[in-house]
Amino acid sequence: MSRPNRIPAITDESDAERLLRQLQRATETILEPTAAEEALEFYLEDKARECRKSTVDSHRSRLGFFVEWCESINAVQPGLFKKIKSPTIPDEKVARETTLHVSRGKEIVTHLDRFEYAWVEHVGWLLLTETSV
Structure with missing residues (x-):
């Protein structure tokens, strides 16, 4: 069973201000300006x-x-x-050695021909599939 947090009793406004200042000092982070x-x-x-x-x-x-x-x-x-x-x-994940089959490349280009014609991705895939051996 967990114990509830203890909340200090605040008798007047000056106690609240003092506690607030203590809390601010405890949580302040000093930042160094960096270009x-x-x-x-x-x-x-x-x-x-x-x-x-x-x-x-x-x-x-x-x-x-x-x-x-x-x-x-x-x-x-x-x-x-x-x-x-x-x-x-990790070194083993720096580069992939995945082969894209011609049929899959053509499927992607067909989809892009229809839905994203002449967009950058479409042109890239078109060049890739047409010039790759």
């Missing part, structure tokens, strides 16, 4: 420990645009990068 570019570099350094250089370069390229946008609108809380852990991917 978006610096946060990106921290992230890329973390990634470099477990990823190939090409992966890190790809992240740098794509995230560079995001950093410029976040910086332009001041939308992120300073120090956010410290709270996010990069996922680790």
